[in-house]
Amino acid sequence: MDASTWVAKRPTPSALAQLFDNKAFLIAVCLFPAVGLLLVFLTYPLGLGIYLAFTDTEIGGNGHWIGLENFEYLLTDRIFINSVWNTMFYTFVATVGKFALGLWLALLLNHHIPFQSAIRAIILLPYIVPTVLSAIAFWWIYDPQFSIISYVVVDQLHLRDKYFDFLGEPWPARWSLIVANIWRGIPFVAITLLAGLQTISPSLYEAAMLDGASPWQQFRRITAPLLMPILAIVMTFSVLFTFTDFQLVYAITRGGPINSTHLMATLAFQRGIPGAQLGEGAAIAVAMIPFLIFATLFSYYALGNRKWQQGSDND
Amino acid sequence: MATVSVRAVRKAFGSTEVLHGVDVEVEDGEFVILVGPSGCGKSTLLRMIAGLENVTRGEIAIGGRVVNNVAPKERDIAMVFQNYALYPHMTVHDNMAFSLSLLNAPKEVIAAKVGRAAEILGLQPYLQRYPRQLSGGQRQRVAMGRAIVRDPQVFLFDEPLSNLDAKLRVAMRAEIKDLHQRLGTTTIYVTHDQIEAMTMADKIVVMNGGNVEQMGGPLDLYDRPDNLFVAGFIGSPAMNFLKGEIRGGAFHTGDVALPLPLQVPSGAQDGRRVIYGIRPEHLLLDAAGVAATVHVTEPTGSETQVIMNLGTTQVVGAFRERITQKPGQSLHIAPDPALVHLFDEKTGTRLS
Numbered sequence: 186m187d188a189s190t191w192v193a194k195r196p197t198p199s200a201l202a203q204l205f206d207n208k209a210f211l212i213a214v215c216l217f218p219a220v221g222l223l224l225v226f227l228t229y230p231l232g233l234g235i236y237l238a239f240t241d242t243e244i245g246g247n248g249h250w251i252g253l254e255n256f257e258y259l260l261t262d263r264i265f266i267n268s269v270w271n272t273m274f275y276t277f278v279a280t281v282g283k284f285a286l287g288l289w290l291a292l293l294l295n296h297h298i299p300f301q302s303a304i305r306a307i308i309l310l311p312y313i314v315p316t317v318l319s320a321i322a323f324w325w326i327y328d329p330q331f332s333i334i335s336y337v338v339v340d341q342l343h344l345r346d347k348y349f350d351f352l353g354e355p356w357p358a359r360w361s362l363i364v365a366n367i368w369r370g371i372p373f374v375a376i377t378l379l380a381g382l383q384t385i386s387p388s389l390y391e392a393a394m395l396d397g398a399s400p401w402q403q404f405r406r407i408t409a410p411l412l413m414p415i416l417a418i419v420m421t422f423s424v425l426f427t428f429t430d431f432q433l434v435y436a437i438t439r440g441g442p443i444n445s446t447h448l449m450a451t452l453a454f455q456r457g458i459p460g461a462q463l464g465e466g467a468a469i470a471v472a473m474i475p476f477l478i479f480a481t482l483f484s485y486y487a488l489g490n491r492k493w494q495q496g497s498d499n500d
Numbered sequence: 501m502a503t504v505s506v507r508a509v510r511k512a513f514g515s516t517e518v519l520h521g522v523d524v525e526v527e528d529g530e531f532v533i534l535v536g537p538s539g540c541g542k543s544t545l546l547r548m549i550a551g552l553e554n555v556t557r558g559e560i561a562i563g564g565r566v567v568n569n570v571a572p573k574e575r576d577i578a579m580v581f582q583n584y585a586l587y588p589h590m591t592v593h594d595n596m597a598f599s600l601s602l603l604n605a606p607k608e609v610i611a612a613k614v615g616r617a618a619e620i621l622g623l624q625p626y627l628q629r630y631p632r633q634l635s636g637g638q639r640q641r642v643a644m645g646r647a648i649v650r651d652p653q654v655f656l657f658d659e660p661l662s663n664l665d666a667k668l669r670v671a672m673r674a675e676i677k678d679l680h681q682r683l684g685t686t687t688i689y690v691t692h693d694q695i696e697a698m699t700m701a702d703k704i705v706v707m708n709g710g711n712v713e714q715m716g717g718p719l720d721l722y723d724r725p726d727n728l729f730v731a732g733f734i735g736s737p738a739m740n741f742l743k744g745e746i747r748g749g750a751f752h753t754g755d756v757a758l759p760l761p762l763q764v765p766s767g768a769q770d771g772r773r774v775i776y777g778i779r780p781e782h783l784l785l786d787a788a789g790v791a792a793t794v795h796v797t798e799p800t801g802s803e804t805q806v807i808m809n810l811g812t813t814q815v816v817g818a819f820r821e822r823i824t825q826k827p828g829q830s831l832h833i834a835p836d837p838a839l840v841h842l843f844d845e846k847t848g849t850r851l852s
């Protein structure tokens with residue numbers, strides 16, 4: 186057959202190809218793995234956890250449905266109430282610290298400075314190191330005898346004559362944990378905010394400069410509002426991570442001294458696993474849910490949703 | 501309002517120099533257009549006048565004051581960017597009021613100034629919209645409104661129309677010209693489009709490769725281009741160039757002979773090798789003229805453009821008459837001797 190006698194005709198697709206062209210089938214096939222995974226690995230444990238919170242299950246024993254008894258007991262438990270305050274304080278202060286320092290770093294990196302990519306890589310380091318490893322490092326830094334801070338301040342600079350006791354007293358221990366958490370959280374905040382800053386067109390700053398805006402006015406009137414949507418998302422995640430933090434605290438203080446640094450997550454684990462009170466541990470974990478929902482909604486709706494982002498693009 | 505003087509200005513980015521000593525004088529209230537091909541340094545020069553780039557060498561003065569070391573906001577200029585640079589999080593009103601609000605201007609002053617700019621530009625119905633909700637032409641107007649509200653000494657425009665479609669571009673062209681006539685503010689306008697330059701400017705500065713090729717009124721550039729670059733850049737369709745030599749009082753290229761200009765330039769002695777320039781619209785149908793072979797005809801209604809071979813050179817003619825010749829047939833043409841240009845073959849400069 187030569188080119189002049191050939192007639193264009195689409196070949197009939199095979200049965201399998203037809204099946205995959207069927208929209209309903211395709212949707213089902215594509216959704217199945219995601220839905221399956223969600224059900225097995227998310228919904229089931231979450232559901233089980235919530236169920237356990239209403240039982241008196243202990244490790245190794247079958248529990249009974251006891252309604253709100255766990256929660257009623259927790260409301261009278263000074264350690265639990267303390268852990269709630271601790272968690273809120275820890276989350277609030279650490280978030281403020283992370284965002285202040287992270288934003289500062291991001292603004293710095295958004296300008297052309299020497300060794301920019303090297304500095305960016307260094308900033309990411311705390312995020313790359315496994316949390317437990319950095320927790321152990323902080324544990325050493327805060328050690329009453331081998332602390333490098335004590336060594337420098339006392340032995341080298343002679344600014345003090347007694348070693349610091351970072352983790353032996355409640356307040357120093359709380360602040361020490363907050364510092365560790367800020368250190369660990371800065372990279373995430375700095376890098377994501379930097380990405381946000383880089384989406385802002387430089388010509389906006391040039392226009393603002395010609396309009397007479399000082400650097401501070403440029404930050405307040407251009408950078409801040411344009412960064413807000415991304416800031417809100419980063420803030421939401423950061424609050425979630427900090428509020429549910431477990432590793433740092435558990436590795437550095439285990440909730441001590443005398444339960445003064447317990448967060449809700451560490452207390453839940455403590456009661457549930459080493460303490461064998463699965464039901465009570467689950468109840469503490471469940472008690473975190475309303476806080477998390479509130480924090481998410483607040484940062485998402487109060488900060489994130491901007492009128493100027495809506496409406497159609499006419500480009 | 502103010503004059504702007506650019507004196508022997510050079511600009512280097514690192515070790516590459518992109519402006520090689522540029523001189524431009526802008527009179528008070530004048531509409532000056534910097535035109536040239538992409539990458540010739542127009543934007544760089546404009547940004548230096550705005551203070552967004554520093555001056556490597558030379559001097560820029562606005563209203564008689566040297567501003568080399570004056571911050572952009574102290575220069576009292578307003579700039580319209582190619583991408584408009586509207587603040588996406590502010591309404592049209594707030595975009596225009598931004599500069600005033602930075603000065604803590606009283607509410608009534610802001611309302612009056614923004615109101616006037618909105619009225620001039622027909623933006624009143626859109627004051628509460630965000631930039632996203634506007635069309636390209638409306639955004640363009642907001643960008644101009646932001647400049648007008650400032651009441652600056654000088655307006656700077658960097659290719660403000662290049663993101664608009666062809667029809668809107670023509671409409672905005674007239675609108676900007678009208679605006680300039682009403683406000684009378686000194687304006688420097690950058691474009692790569694020579695038609696924009698010809699239709700809008702009081703004075704055109706033709707730039708190429710970091711140098712000013714020629715400066716003058718639109719018709720001066722059209723009538724007496726200083727060199728081959730300006731001759732080829734200004735005018736559409738572009739001027740035809742034929743290579744050849746002067747012999748016996750005529751121009752010879754191959755076996756075609758064409759008449760010399762009416763006023764023969766002093767340098768046009770016999771034996772000189774020159775480039776003969778004739779605009780398509782200055783070729784006339786003439787039974788006594790030379791024969792050219794028609795290649796393609798492009799009727800536009802009002803005129804017909806004909807691409808034809810004259811000897812070994814391809815030339816374009818634009819004729820008011822209807823052309824009936826088919827491709828391959830011949831057409832007798834003659835250049836209007838009053839409108840012929842001669843350029844030196846080596847340097848490309850005009851013989852005069």
Ligand SMILES: Nc1ncnc2c1ncn2[C@@H]1O[C@H](COP(=O)(O)OP(=O)(O)O)[C@@H](O)[C@H]1O
Pocket residue numbers: 513518536537538539540541542543544545
């Ligand atoms: N910030 C910069 N760094 C290095 N080179 C630049 C910079 N800005 C412009 N240039 C170069 O300067 C030349 C002129 O650019 P520009 O003024 O933008 O040209 P035009 O506006 O005429 O198209 C170009 O070759 C461009 O690559």
Ligand SMILES: [Mg+2]
Pocket residue numbers: 542543544659
């Ligand atoms: Mg440009």
